[in-house]
Amino acid sequence: MSAAQAVEAVFRxxxxxxxxxxxxxxxxxxxxxxxxxxxxxxxxEQWPESGVPDRPGAWLTATAKHRAIDLVRRKETYxxxxxxxxxxxEDVPPPAEPAELADPEHIDDDLLRLIFTSCHPVLxxxxxxxxxLRLMGGLTTQEIARAFLASEPTIAQRIVRAKRAxxxxxxxxxVPYGADRETRLSSVLEVIxxxxxxxxxxxxxxDLVRPALCEDxxxxxxxxxxxxxxxxxxxxxxxLLEFQASRxxxxxxxxxxxxxxxxxxxxxxxRMLIDRGARALRQAGNGPYSVQAAIxxxxxxxxxxxxxxxPRIAALYGRxxxxxxxxxxxxxxxxxxxxxxxxxxxxxxxxALMREPALRSYHLLPSVRGDLLERLGRPGEARAExxxxxxxxxxxxxxxxxxxxxxxx
Numbered sequence: 001m002s003a004a005q006a007v008e009a010v011f012r013x014x015x016x017x018x019x020x021x022x023x024x025x026x027x028x029x030x031x032x033x034x035x036x037x038x039x040x041x042x043x044x045e046q047w048p049e050s051g052v053p054d055r056p057g058a059w060l061t062a063t064a065k066h067r068a069i070d071l072v073r074r075k076e077t078y079x080x081x082x083x084x085x086x087x088x089x090e091d092v093p094p095p096a097e098p099a100e101l102a103d104p105e106h107i108d109d110d111l112l113r114l115i116f117t118s119c120h121p122v123l124x125x126x127x128x129x130x131x132x133l134r135l136m137g138g139l140t141t142q143e144i145a146r147a148f149l150a151s152e153p154t155i156a157q158r159i160v161r162a163k164r165a166x167x168x169x170x171x172x173x174x175v176p177y178g179a180d181r182e183t184r185l186s187s188v189l190e191v192i193x194x195x196x197x198x199x200x201x202x203x204x205x206x207d208l209v210r211p212a213l214c215e216d217x218x219x220x221x222x223x224x225x226x227x228x229x230x231x232x233x234x235x236x237x238x239x240l241l242e243f244q245a246s247r248x249x250x251x252x253x254x255x256x257x258x259x260x261x262x263x264x265x266x267x268x269x270x271r272m273l274i275d276r277g278a279r280a281l282r283q284a285g286n287g288p289y290s291v292q293a294a295i296x297x298x299x300x301x302x303x304x305x306x307x308x309x310x311p312r313i314a315a316l317y318g319r320x321x322x323x324x325x326x327x328x329x330x331x332x333x334x335x336x337x338x339x340x341x342x343x344x345x346x347x348x349x350x351x352a353l354m355r356e357p358a359l360r361s362y363h364l365l366p367s368v369r370g371d372l373l374e375r376l377g378r379p380g381e382a383r384a385e386x387x388x389x390x391x392x393x394x395x396x397x398x399x400x401x402x403x404x405x406x407x408x409x
Contacts, residue, residue: 003047006056011040013212014057015138018064020110025068027173029117029135030163035071039064111136111220112175112227118162119187121180122169127162132191134159137198137213146394175227188224189237189289192217196241200248201395208258208397209251218245225280232285236293239284242277243296246270258401262305274300288324291316310340327356335368343372363392367402379409 011018015036023032039060053059118132133139145155176184199213221238228234250264281297284290295316302308317333331353338346350369359365370385386406390399 003052004044006052007040007043007047010056010060011043012138014060016111016114016136016216017057018061019135020114021061022064022068023114023117023173024110025065026071028167029114029173030167031071032068033135033163035064035067038067111216112223113173115188115191115220116175116184117166117171117173119184119191120166120169120171121183122165122171123162125187127158127165128187129191129194130155130158131162133194133198136191136216137195139198143198181228185228185231185234189233192220192224193237193289196244200244207256208395209248211248214245214248217241232283233287233289235280236284236287236290239277239280239293240289240296242273242280243293243300246273246277246300252397256397258397261299266303269300288320291320291323308339310336314340327353327359328362331359331365331368338372338375343375347372347376361392363389363398366392370405374409383409
């Protein structure tokens, strides 16, 4: 791996931590992102000459924090700003101490502040989610656009406006308390959920799974559950992610190819994470994340694929449709109905979704329809649907799997 490739790989993993650590100093997420980018440029200039450091993430964080402190010191209004926020320079944590950088508790605190700041009510809900996905997950504009089923220019403008709005409003970089925390909680949960989903099933690129994103989201969900133990939906989300994370190692084969749920080696599912999910589920409630956690718990409880309680899963999806009606949830319910009652019962549900504008470019819709048609003994139509799904996905591993299924018919 070249130095440039190492810079890109490390920055992809560490960018959220770097931005969060710098934002704690400069109190502006937009400036923090710019400083993080400056550190990235410095690495691109120096690492090819000096070699990749032993702790590249710590190097990037240290460089960014030094630049942040230099920036604050240069400000003519430094003293006034310190008075406004009630802090002194001595309060700023020392930059780039290796022991501190290795402490995940310090990292988590900063990441939580970053999420809650990005989810401030001064922003519209979509803007909060898009900004946090960018800063927290390190997702590209293209990836976020895919997650939102929106255009890239729309997402790019949304992120720029969000950063400006936060700066203009002087939003503090902190974890809120009381009613303010309650207000921002739903957005925070949705962001963590979307970050995990992007790691669990990457919308683009060569890899189906991006474990680092899943680990970040899962760690944040656990920290949030500890921070808000009386919030059932926080435990619902934590349970959902624990269950989902337990299957990550079996979702791909030796060459990174997707392995369908029916073909996964359940002996390799992580029992510790399943147990954690079950404990979290007992503290969950009846909200959307709790219902999804109950669905994931059904899968986790089945020793064999044939043992899956599909009628219960279909019923849970029915409840989920009532709580958060959306075409994607309807599509998932159709899959569960197909397993519980047969493909002939589910095909009309999927056909109805073909008229849904939000799913026009969603590759899983023709993929599911192709599966139903194959099970109904209509190979020609199934092949066409798999080929259409392959043309829509931006993930190479998914495209390969879909084309293989089409060629088999």
